[in-house]
Structures are given as structure tokens and as C-alpha cells.
Amino acid sequence: MIKHITLALVLTLSSVAGQALAETFTEAEYVAIFNGDNINKQKQAIDSLVLAGLSDPKVFDTLHAKFKASLPQAVNNASIDYSAWLLKGLAYSGDEKYLQTFNEIIAGDYPGKLKKYAKKSIPTLKQYKSWTPILSDKSQYAASETREVNVIANALRSDELELKRYAAKRMINHSLYAPYLLSVLDSELKDPRLLKHEKLAINTYAYMAKALASSGEPEYKATLEHIAKQSSERKLQKYAKKYLKTYY
Numbered sequence: 001m002i003k004h005i006t007l008a009l010v011l012t013l014s015s016v017a018g019q020a021l022a023e024t025f026t027e028a029e030y031v032a033i034f035n036g037d038n039i040n041k042q043k044q045a046i047d048s049l050v051l052a053g054l055s056d057p058k059v060f061d062t063l064h065a066k067f068k069a070s071l072p073q074a075v076n077n078a079s080i081d082y083s084a085w086l087l088k089g090l091a092y093s094g095d096e097k098y099l100q101t102f103n104e105i106i107a108g109d110y111p112g113k114l115k116k117y118a119k120k121s122i123p124t125l126k127q128y129k130s131w132t133p134i135l136s137d138k139s140q141y142a143a144s145e146t147r148e149v150n151v152i153a154n155a156l157r158s159d160e161l162e163l164k165r166y167a168a169k170r171m172i173n174h175s176l177y178a179p180y181l182l183s184v185l186d187s188e189l190k191d192p193r194l195l196k197h198e199k200l201a202i203n204t205y206a207y208m209a210k211a212l213a214s215s216g217e218p219e220y221k222a223t224l225e226h227i228a229k230q231s232s233e234r235k236l237q238k239y240a241k242k243y244l245k246t247y248y
Contacts, residue, residue: 024048024148027056034062039082042066046089051170053135053151060093064101074111084117091121094128127162134158145180152176153184161194161204168207177215185212186223195233206239213243221248 025033025045030052033045046063054060067086074083087105090098102125105118134154141150155167171181185208195201209227212220221244228240 024052024146027054027059030054030059031062034059034066043085046085046092049089049092051135051148051151051155051167052092053132053147053154054093055132055136057093057095060090060095060098063089063093064098067101071110074114080111080113084113087114087117088121088124091124092128092132094125094130094132096125096129098125131160131163134160134163142180145178149176149178149180153181156181156184156188156208159194161200164188164194165200165204165207168204168211171211172207172214177217182212182215182217182220186220189223189227192231195231195236197233202233202235205233205236209236209240210243213240213247216247218248224248 025048030045030049033041036042063086067083067090070079070083070086074080087102090101099122102118102122105114135151137154138150140154140157141147142153145153152167152170155163158164168185170176171185189205189208189212192205195205209224213224224240224244228237228244231237231240
């Protein structure tokens, strides 16, 4: 299933970047980074593309050019890993023009690691084809908030369960507790329109409840108490009770 492969690829990327918050960049900064030679900075930038909400194709065109230039040098573990990172980054564009590149790697005489990530990148790219318009929808952006906060808020408000779950996980893992994000979470949890007796839905709302609870803000305790007592899903009730004990 596409939705499960996407998160697996995201986690593969994040394992290199560690738990530190991925720095966010402007579109011009992304272009400059991918035009440069700082490999660690490029990996950091690729990790942040997961929820960047970019709309400028120049960013991914620059990344694509860097990937093409890296291929002749992909002859040892370090250089192959670098090319794999660049290849994976293209998947977050959601732009089907890069399918040709993925298919060329799969069919060509290239290292197995590149072939593996080319195969994984295809379903991820297709997922981001629907996610990117959601994340980059500036009509929903709050002028007082950063792009990162607005992009995560868009994800939380979306009708894509996997996207909502990943946004909640990112809040937890990187301690992102901006008041605006917490208010969006609170609203979504008070009206759980996508909740149903199904694993992904329950798991998604559980992570959203955990993100809200882990802020420790007392004004949201009532929302969690309501979930613990009134949710239509018993498993979600149990999660909410656990979070109340852990964070309050």
C-alpha cells in the first residue's frame, strides 16, 4: 500500500538526520544548497522536504541536476549513499516528470541501493502528488505563523490520515508546540470526522491526542478527558487515558 511505503521512506531518511529538528529553508536557500557542495547540508535539506510545502519547481529541478551529476561518481559506499539521498529527495516533489528518472535507474546498470530507492520512491512520489497541493495551500496559511507551522497545520487539517499522523509524529519528535498548532489539533480532535473502526484511523487520532497531551498545556486537558470517556473507539479511549496519566 502506498500510504505505508511513504512513511517507511520518511523514516529511512530521518534515521540519518537523527532526532534533531530539521532546519527549514526558503525556496531560494534550497536552490543554493543543492547547487553547492555541502553534502551534510543537502541531506538536512532533503530531510526537511518531507513537510516543506514547496511550490517552486526550481528547487527539485536543481536537486535533479545534482543527482544526475552525482551518478558518474557513484562507485563506492559513500558516493552511492549520496546519490541515493538525492534520488529520494525527488520523491517529495510529487512531480511525475521524475518518474522517468526513477525508471531509468531501475532498468539501468546502476548499484543495487539506487535501484532499491528508485523503486521505493515511485509510490512516495505518487503519494506526494496529492499531498503537495495540501501542504502548499497558502490560502490556509496564517500570516502570523512560520511556513513550517502553516504546513504542519495544513497537514493536520487535511483528510489524509497518513499525512495527519505524520504531522502529529513530527510535532512529538521535535517538540513543536506552537499555540497555533495546538489549537488546530484541539479542533481536529473535538471533531474527529475521519475516525472509524479501522487501524490507521485509530492510530492517527491516537498520535494526534499524544501530540496535544505532550504539550502539557492545561487548557487542552478537557479535550483529552472527553476522548478518554466519550470516544466511539475504545482503543482510542485507552490511549487518551494513558496520555493523561503521562503528561498531566
